[in-house]
Amino acid sequence: MNCYLGVDIGSISTKGVIIDENNNIITSAYIWTEGNPVNAVKNLIEILKKDLNSKYIVKGIGTTGSARKLIGLLLNANIVKNEIMAHAVGTLALYPDVKTILEIGGQDSKIILLNNGIITDYAMNTLCAAGTGSFLSSQAKRLNINIEDFGSLALKSTNPVKIAARCTVFAESDLIHKAQVGYKKEDIVAGLCKSIVLNYLNNVGKGKKIKSPVIFQGGVSKNIGVLKYFKEILNTDVIVDPNSHLMGALGIAILAKKNKTNNIYDLNIKNIDFLTKANECKGCSNNCEILKIYKDDKLIDIWGNRCDRYIKN
């Protein structure tokens, strides 16, 4: 039987799903990237392989997320697409009538507006990491709270503090100030959750008409505190799918299915030696950072050149 693999390699976590011909998820995995996408994907594939019945053959592989290009090379993917498309396609497969997708991930956040199953508008955060998952997790660490308990702790609060959330740096100093004057931990945590929502709506969602059904996904969607404030501030129901963290991977798997060729893919990548070497080109004063990608000591691609000086082979 045919199956298709989708891998979403984010800054914080790496997600993978394998789907069948009817877009049903056969198996999925979610692990931390830990700054090493190649290793993370190797581990991810091993986990996925364990649950995969031997009757399935992989007919397509897709990659998305910030390391999509590199991992696309590693896995020999037949499609490499940006996160926006992947998230939209994945969500549409489960909720065909979705109008708004709110997504908050580790390093970036985006909003996608759809109409009749077509993306009509989107926006992504620029320049600033305020209101993303990495900000939440660093603050959780500072407050000595498990990131998994963050949401439930926020729900306990009856009086969330106001936090200046324009920018992570300002937010953090404001947070320290609030803690030092003796606010309760749950009030601070709730304030943080609320500030993330406000920041998101003011930055990414600025000028966008948010229509229901609204779906919230990405790692932060697992935080019930943030979800609560989204519902409260948008004054509408916000759906979080149990697989909300896998939407990007699901979407790219579906795209891989749509773009399938006759190739059959091998998932034995555990022993492939994959290496990136970087050097600065001294050809002109541009000093481009040249990245050379080696697979088993064989040069397979070169990135980063602005001119034609470095071309593969």
Next chain:
Amino acid sequence: MANYYIPANYLIKNICDVEIIEAPFITTQTIELGNKYSPEFVCTPFKYTLGTMIECLDKGANMLLQFGGGCRYGYYSELQEQILKDLGYKFELVNLITAGKINIKKIYKIIKKIDKNFKVSKGLYYLYITVNMIKYMDKIDDYIRQNIGFEVEKNSFNNLLKEMLEKFKTVNNPIQLYILYKIYFKKFKKIKINKPKNCLKVGIIGELYTLMEPFSNYFLEKELASFNIEIKRFTNVNYLLFDNKKIVNKALKKSKKYMKYKMCADSSTNVYWAKYLGINKYDGIIHIKSSFCTPEIGVMPILDKIANDYNIPIIYFSFDANTSEVGIKTRLEAFYDMLEMRRK
């Protein structure tokens, strides 16, 4: 700025007896230099031009020409002059625009000072050729932009353009220039392209420097061409120097619904152009500016409204010396995917 140094050099070379030091192409080194000596929150064109000035001075220039006005840019040359003098450079900086207007008397005095033998008739003659050269270049550029994404043989457009510009440098009279232009236009039309009838069409509007200097917009047009998109850009030197007033007045008349008064720099025309793109059923609008560009920030809410009224997607980019190239690519790729999806 892009290829416009050619007509500028041509004019100066022919009317007065000076040695011209061609400004080197902008590289990361230029930006680093500009960044180092600029106020932090000034817009990027300031940093780029300052970096270029330093590079020229290092090459031995003792006179710099500056041509700026419209927005904050009008104050830039004085500030840049001060910064460079504080750095210990000895030179003369001439701004051809005073208080937002071209002051002919002042320019005449300056040229006379540089070259005592300067003759007005000769100056006007070469000015006429230069003006035409810019017009022809802009027309050719327009054609290239519409078709470069579909060239069969890679670089065929750029190679021919280079060849044409080399020839342009050597012309002596307007008729010769005109004939060259006609010959090359025919040659451009002969370049093989593989262009589908209903290809995606995108209009680029925004702040002029970022639009026209490819390095400062991370070669956006090249990137778009690689997606096989036809590009429409209105801003060029021809517009800035000769058609500006006409188009601004037209813009105010035709877009009354969106603005009552003239807006700073090119904001009013951008509103008009965005409306034009909407009416003419373009697939999308890309609005680019340098970070902190006040006139263009002011125009964004109006553009949002136009995009909404004409159901045309719009994407905004702010460029800065520290912009992440990967981030731009991801957003652009997604924009392209969205346009494709809408078409289907």
